[in-house]
Amino acid sequence: MPVMIVTGTGTEIGKTVVTAAVAAAALTQGRTVAVLKPAQTGLRPDETGDAAEVARLAGAVTTAELARFPDPLAPATAARRAGAAPVHPHTVAVAAEKLAAEHDLVLVEGAGGLLVRFDESGGTLAEAAQLLEAPVLVVAPAGLGTLNATALTAEALRSRSLALLGVVVGSWPAAPDLAARCNLTDLPEAAGAPLLGAVPEGVGALAPEVFRERAASWLAPGLDGCWDGAGFVAEVGSGAAFGSA
Template identity: 50%
Template sequence: MLVTGTDTGVGKTIATAAIAAGLMAAGATVEVVKIAQTGDDDDAATAARLSGAPARCLASYPDPLAPSAAARRSGLPALKLAEAADAARAATADAVLLEGAGGLLAPLGEGGWHAGDLAVELGCPAVVVARAGLGTLNHTALTLEALARREVAAAVVIGAWPRRPGPAETENLRDLEGERLGRIPAGAGDLDPEAFRMSAKDWLDL
């Protein structure tokens, strides 16, 4: 399963950890793969710490940019689509969660391939992590349309549902009701791992 988003910083890593923990609580084995990491963050380590699932990263680059640009600037080799697909196919867990970088069409590697290309190559479904507030209906619709035209099945997870939702969040939730929907509470990423793992399945429609 691809875990993508409407943008960078929408909560993909926390959502990946929650999906991993929810599936593990249901008895499945899970592996997390961060496709490409840029900058100082370590999303694989964050997902592993919160969920307890093994996690690894296929390529990392120092500049906090889209991976293809970060590869260009670093002089390190850009990741090939076939390498990412092979790594996903080699995983032996019941579920393999592939976290992209940035939004769906952000260029990840050699030739500018993106997470949508990887989902097509693998024939796997996608989870779109979206913001809760104003602007998310457009970003979510654009992302779902791009997945639908590639025949990639998709569900939506709101990355950080506020403790006190305002009218924009409440109405967005109504408008997204037709989608298969999850909602991760804001602050979930700050829970201790045990509490995170106990609650994760309640946040998702697994």
């Protein structure tokens, strides 16, 4: 797949670290990777954005950021408040296609969830995915409430005839509670798609070389990893401690 959309069931749930892990695993397989951030919000021009953070963790990836707005809001709202031009889904698709012409894999990391507005006409990441005919990877939190949010995201994808590649838990806790352990079994049913990984909490603080060495162990073979999902679920369900970085 030349282009993959990375979205989440909400904000601050680990999308950037998951994107970095997917990029690192692909690089390990000898693939060339680009990361596109359509709209970065909540940062000043001199601050490190999500695409740059992916490059720091994953290694030699090409990065692109189409727009940056200072307020930590939905892209459409942040653009309006900044008096700046918003990012349109068509612009995202064109940028991704250009990167895809020169790379084996392009990861497009959204802002917040799938239907967060990019522009004043209601354009979203889902619309960009439709234009690109690209599969979507959903990042979800581990704990209580994730099943409903994941099911809603999956339903929104199906209603738009978009392919849901699978779900990755964006920040797997070192000491998972009952809800988190049970959700590993229930997330695939809620999504109607496979569980493709569980990235331990805190791994964004690892040294980049350590992050790159371990990234494949957090992701299933479908994402260039070696994570044994069935074994992980079985052992977590038995009460064993999982989630160390």
